[in-house]
Amino acid sequence: MSLQSVRAFLTEHAPDLEILEKSTSTATVAEAADAHGVHPAQIAKTLSLWLKDEVILLMLGGDARIDNRKFKEHFQSKAKMLNAEEVVEWTSHPVGGVCPFGLPKPLRIFADQTLNKFDVVLPAAGATNAAVRVEPDRLVQLVKATWVNVAQEPLSP
Numbered sequence: 001m002s003l004q005s006v007r008a009f010l011t012e013h014a015p016d017l018e019i020l021e022k023s024t025s026t027a028t029v030a031e032a033a034d035a036h037g038v039h040p041a042q043i044a045k046t047l048s049l050w051l052k053d054e055v056i057l058l059m060l061g062g063d064a065r066i067d068n069r070k071f072k073e074h075f076q077s078k079a080k081m082l083n084a085e086e087v088v089e090w091t092s093h094p095v096g097g098v099c100p101f102g103l104p105k106p107l108r109i110f111a112d113q114t115l116n117k118f119d120v121v122l123p124a125a126g127a128t129n130a131a132v133r134v135e136p137d138r139l140v141q142l143v144k145a146t147w148v149n150v151a152q153e154p155l156s157p
Contacts, residue, residue: 002091002092002093002094002097002102002126002127003019003097003125003126003127003130004102004126005092005101005102005103005104005126006019006093006099006101006102006125006126006127006130006132007019007102007126008102009101009102010101010125010132013142014134014138014142017132017133017134018132018133019125019130019131019132020036020122020125020130020131020132020133021125021127021129021130022035022036022129022130022131023129024129025096025128025129026096026124026128026129026130026131027095027096027097027128027129028096029043029045029062029063032062032122032124032131033062036122036131036133038122039063039118040062040063041061041062041063041064041114041117041118042061042062042117042118042120042121042122043061043062043121043122043123043131044059044060044061044062044115044121044122044123044136044139045059045060045061045062045123045124046058046059046098046099046100046123046124047059047060047066047081047098048081048082048086048087048090048091048098049079049080049081049082050080050081050082051075051077051108052077054108055082055086055090055107056107056108056109056110057091057098057100057107057108057109057110058079058109058110058111058112058148058150059100059109059110059111059112059115059123059139059145060111060112060114060115060150060151061112061114061115061117061121061151063114064112064114064151064152065151065152066079066150066151066152067150067151067152067153070149070150070151070152071150074148074149074150075150090103090104090105090107091103091104091107092104092126093124093126093127094127094128096124096128097124097125097126097127097128097129097130098124099123099124099125099126099132100123100139100142100143100145101123101125101126101132101142101143102126108146109143109144109145109146110145110146110147110148110150111136111139111140111145111146111147111148112147112148112149112150112151113147113148113149113151114151115136115139115140116136118136119135120133120134120135121133121134121135121136121139122134123139
């Protein structure tokens with residue numbers, strides 16, 4: 001059902017974007033980068049987080065990690081990941097296929113500045129073998145996300 005909800009969302013809001021389905025898993029950043037022939041940082045991973053009593057989505061570059069201090073300063077709360085069952089309940093997407101498209105109910109969505117390193121990024125598309133190629137600004141516009149700066153500085157360029 002998840003891939004279908006993403007397909008329906010894109011058909012309505014961005015019919016020019018193609019869902020790229022692979023025959024192998026793209027559930028991890030490394031698998032996705034390898035399957036799509038891109039740098040791991042170009043994979044736009046989507047984290048499902050509790051923000052106090054609200055669920056939010058945070059998209060960030062595949063090689064990025066949350067900086068707990070920056071996150072707490074920005075959101076006035078600590079980052080707490082949803083468990084796998086909660087992820088499916090809130091997003092309808094399986095872990096490894098979570099994306100900001102085709103959600104069953106509106107969630108606040110945030111995009112970390114780490115997505116701005118590249119002209120094109122690849123978020124998942126609701127399945128553990130599917131993704132979409134999209135420009136970061138268009139991705140943010142499509143899902144009505146808010147830009148934030150909550151990731152750690154990269155260890156390497």
